[in-house]
Amino acid sequence: MMPVVRNGFVALFILASAEAASAQSDLSTTLRVEAYAFGEDPLSPQQTHSPSRIALDLIGQLDLSDTLTLSFDGTGGWSGGEHSFEFGRINRLSLDQEIAASMLSFGYDTLIWSKSEFARLSDVINPRDYRFDPSGETTLGQPMFRWDLPLGPGVLTSVVIPRPLPSRYPSAESRLRSRLPVTGDAQFEKDQNTHAFALRYEASIGITDVGIYGYIGPTREAAIISVGSAFAPYYAWVQQAGFDAQVTFGSSAAKLELRHTSNQLDRTGARSDGWAISVGAEHSFFGVFGSPGDITVAVEYAWDERDKQAWQNNQNDLYAGLRWSLQNTADTQFEIGYQQDLSFDTSAWRLGFEHRVMDGLVAKAEAVLWQDADPQDLVYGLSRDSHLRVSFEKSF
Amino acid sequence: MNCSSISATGRLRIGVLALVLAALAPATSSNAADTAKGLRIMQEQDRRDAGWQTVRVNGEMILQSGSSISASRAFRLVRTERPSRSKGDNSRLTFSTPADVKGTVLLTHGNVEPKDDHQWLFLPATRKARRISSGNRSGKFLSSEFSYEDMGGSELEDNTYGWLRDESCPDNAKLSCHVVAAYPKNKKSGYKQRILWLDTQEYRVFQTEYFNKRGKLEKRMTSTGFKNYGGHWRPAQLDMLNLQTGKRTILKWSGYKFGESVSSDELSPQRLDK
Incomplete structure (x- = not known):
C-alpha cells in the first residue's frame, strides 16, 4: 500500500476515534499531520528516514470525586517513511488529591520551571524526547509523587521520583539526530531505582515571578558514551541548586536563570562543580504599522562554565528573535530568529509561521537553516538537516 | 523563537477576559461638568454593587463583521471581589471552545491606579504560565471590538x-x-473619556460611549437583559459596536452563580495547570 494512502487511512481512523472520544467526555483531542522537506542529503548515508507523521494528542481530566481528579496528557502516532514506526509519549497521567489547601499528586507529570525560552536551565526534572525535537524542548512525563503546599505568596513543591527515566533518542536511520547515533541502553551512575528528590518554592510578588529549587538525582544533560558497538546516554548523579526570576514592566520583560551543579561530567570525562546562567530581555511594540498587530523582539544569552566541554548545546550561545502577531481573527503570526554560538563556529536561522485556517484547524510552518556548524559542536550532526516542516493541527 | 510575551492566540484569550470583566464589573467612566455629583453617582453605584464576593459565569463572545459571524469563543469565568480599596478584583478565565484554545487560562490580579493589573496566561500545549505585558491597554482583545482596557x-x-x-x-x-x-487617570488609556448612562433607580449601566484620544466617538456598548442576583444587577448581553468600522462584538452571559466558594489555589499563578 502506498504510504500516502496508508497515512490517509490512519488519519481517518484517528479522526473518527477523536470525534467519538470527544463526544463522551471532557476530552481535548488534536490530530496533527506533519511533513518535512530537507534541502541536503544527510550527514550519514545511514540516515534514510525522512519523517512524515500523524499524531494524536489527548488531554483531559476526570473528576473522580470532589477532591480527586485523574489528569492525562499524552501523544501517540505513526511516523512514516522507509523506516516507519509507531511512537507514544506520556506527558501526564496523574491522580491529584486535594488535601485542605494542598495538592498531592501521584503518577506521570511534567514540571516546567524555566523562565527562558531557549536554554531552559531550570527544567531539571523531566527527560527529553529528542526523537522529533533536537532542541530538547519536548519533554517526557516523569513518574513522581508531588506535593504542592501554598506557603506565603507562593507554593512549595516537593517531588520524589522513585525511578527516574532516561531521555528518548532518534534511531540511527533518522534525520535530525546527533552525529553519534544514540541507540544503546541508558547508563545511570546510581542504580536507576535510586530515588531522586526536588524541592522548589515559587512565588509572584508584584511584577516579579521568582523560583528557587534544589534537585538530587540523575542529570538531564546526559553524556554520550561508547558501550560495546553502540553509543548510549550516561546519567551522572548530580546535586543542583537554582534560582530563576522574571520581571515584567510595561511592555518589557527581563529574565534570569542561574543554576549550580555538583558532580557534572564534561566531554573529556572529567567531573566538576560549575555554574550555568541564562539571561534574556524582550520588548513589545503594540499597534505597529497603524494596525492592531504587535511586534516583540527578544534576546537571550546562555552560558555554561564548562564552555566547549559542556554536554549541552547552549553553552555560550546568543539568540535574537522577532515575532510579528497580526492580532487578526486567524491569529496569524510570523517569527524569525538567529542563533550564534560564541565558542563554536555555529549559527542558524529559524523562521516560523502560524495561521488559524478555521476554528479548530491551525496551519504551521517552520524552517531551520543552518549557516555554519563547527565539527566540534554537539549540534554538528544537524548541520545537513536544514529543513522546512509543515503541519496541520485539527482540534476537537 | 518562542517569545514569552503573549502570543496571537494569547491575545484572543485575553480579549475574552476583558469582555468578561467588562460585563461583570459595573462600568465606570466620566467628563467635566459637575465633578462632585459625578463622583457621588459612581460612588453610589459602587456602594450598591459591593458585597457580591464571588461569581462564576459562562460567557460567549461572538465577533460580527456586517451580518456574518467571523469567530466565536466560549469560556468560564471565576471572579472574586476586591479584598480592599487598594486592590482590584481577581479573576480566572478558562476557555472551553474552540477546541484549539480549550484549557487556556487567563488569570488577572486587579490593582488600582497607578498600579497596573497583573496577568498570566497558561497555554496547555506548553504547560507554562506566562506574564502578560501591561503595555497594551488599548490593543484589541481577541480581535474583538473590546480592548484590553475595556476588559x-x-x-x-x-x-x-x-x-x-x-x-x-x-x-x-x-x-x-x-x-x-469618566476620565481615565492612566495615561496609557486608549480613551480621552467614556460617557455612561446609568438608570437613576438601580444604577445599571445601559450604555457606554467611548471617545478616543482625539476626542472622537469611536465605539458604543449597550447592555441588555439585566437580572437581579440577590441585589446585584448583571446583564445577559453586551453589544459593542465600532462606529468607525461597523464591526460588532457581542458578549453573552449565562449561569451566573454568586457566593460559591473560590479557593485561593484557583486564583494562584502557580496553580494554573490544575
Missing part, C-alpha cells in the same frame, strides 16, 4: 468623573438615566 475591570478609583445631565435611558424611555463622563 480590565475598572475600579472606582481608576477614573475621575463629571455629571453631564439626566435624561431618558437609551432604548428605554420609561427609565431616567444619569449621564456621567
Whole structure:
C-alpha cells in the first residue's frame, strides 16, 4: 500500500476515534499531520528516514470525586517513511488529591520551571524526547509523587521520583539526530531505582515571578558514551541548586536563570562543580504599522562554565528573535530568529509561521537553516538537516 | 523563537477576559461638568454593587463583521471581589471552545491606579504560565471590538468623573438615566473619556460611549437583559459596536452563580495547570 494512502487511512481512523472520544467526555483531542522537506542529503548515508507523521494528542481530566481528579496528557502516532514506526509519549497521567489547601499528586507529570525560552536551565526534572525535537524542548512525563503546599505568596513543591527515566533518542536511520547515533541502553551512575528528590518554592510578588529549587538525582544533560558497538546516554548523579526570576514592566520583560551543579561530567570525562546562567530581555511594540498587530523582539544569552566541554548545546550561545502577531481573527503570526554560538563556529536561522485556517484547524510552518556548524559542536550532526516542516493541527 | 510575551492566540484569550470583566464589573467612566455629583453617582453605584464576593459565569463572545459571524469563543469565568480599596478584583478565565484554545487560562490580579493589573496566561500545549505585558491597554482583545482596557475591570478609583445631565435611558424611555463622563487617570488609556448612562433607580449601566484620544466617538456598548442576583444587577448581553468600522462584538452571559466558594489555589499563578 502506498504510504500516502496508508497515512490517509490512519488519519481517518484517528479522526473518527477523536470525534467519538470527544463526544463522551471532557476530552481535548488534536490530530496533527506533519511533513518535512530537507534541502541536503544527510550527514550519514545511514540516515534514510525522512519523517512524515500523524499524531494524536489527548488531554483531559476526570473528576473522580470532589477532591480527586485523574489528569492525562499524552501523544501517540505513526511516523512514516522507509523506516516507519509507531511512537507514544506520556506527558501526564496523574491522580491529584486535594488535601485542605494542598495538592498531592501521584503518577506521570511534567514540571516546567524555566523562565527562558531557549536554554531552559531550570527544567531539571523531566527527560527529553529528542526523537522529533533536537532542541530538547519536548519533554517526557516523569513518574513522581508531588506535593504542592501554598506557603506565603507562593507554593512549595516537593517531588520524589522513585525511578527516574532516561531521555528518548532518534534511531540511527533518522534525520535530525546527533552525529553519534544514540541507540544503546541508558547508563545511570546510581542504580536507576535510586530515588531522586526536588524541592522548589515559587512565588509572584508584584511584577516579579521568582523560583528557587534544589534537585538530587540523575542529570538531564546526559553524556554520550561508547558501550560495546553502540553509543548510549550516561546519567551522572548530580546535586543542583537554582534560582530563576522574571520581571515584567510595561511592555518589557527581563529574565534570569542561574543554576549550580555538583558532580557534572564534561566531554573529556572529567567531573566538576560549575555554574550555568541564562539571561534574556524582550520588548513589545503594540499597534505597529497603524494596525492592531504587535511586534516583540527578544534576546537571550546562555552560558555554561564548562564552555566547549559542556554536554549541552547552549553553552555560550546568543539568540535574537522577532515575532510579528497580526492580532487578526486567524491569529496569524510570523517569527524569525538567529542563533550564534560564541565558542563554536555555529549559527542558524529559524523562521516560523502560524495561521488559524478555521476554528479548530491551525496551519504551521517552520524552517531551520543552518549557516555554519563547527565539527566540534554537539549540534554538528544537524548541520545537513536544514529543513522546512509543515503541519496541520485539527482540534476537537 | 518562542517569545514569552503573549502570543496571537494569547491575545484572543485575553480579549475574552476583558469582555468578561467588562460585563461583570459595573462600568465606570466620566467628563467635566459637575465633578462632585459625578463622583457621588459612581460612588453610589459602587456602594450598591459591593458585597457580591464571588461569581462564576459562562460567557460567549461572538465577533460580527456586517451580518456574518467571523469567530466565536466560549469560556468560564471565576471572579472574586476586591479584598480592599487598594486592590482590584481577581479573576480566572478558562476557555472551553474552540477546541484549539480549550484549557487556556487567563488569570488577572486587579490593582488600582497607578498600579497596573497583573496577568498570566497558561497555554496547555506548553504547560507554562506566562506574564502578560501591561503595555497594551488599548490593543484589541481577541480581535474583538473590546480592548484590553475595556476588559480590565475598572475600579472606582481608576477614573475621575463629571455629571453631564439626566435624561431618558437609551432604548428605554420609561427609565431616567444619569449621564456621567469618566476620565481615565492612566495615561496609557486608549480613551480621552467614556460617557455612561446609568438608570437613576438601580444604577445599571445601559450604555457606554467611548471617545478616543482625539476626542472622537469611536465605539458604543449597550447592555441588555439585566437580572437581579440577590441585589446585584448583571446583564445577559453586551453589544459593542465600532462606529468607525461597523464591526460588532457581542458578549453573552449565562449561569451566573454568586457566593460559591473560590479557593485561593484557583486564583494562584502557580496553580494554573490544575
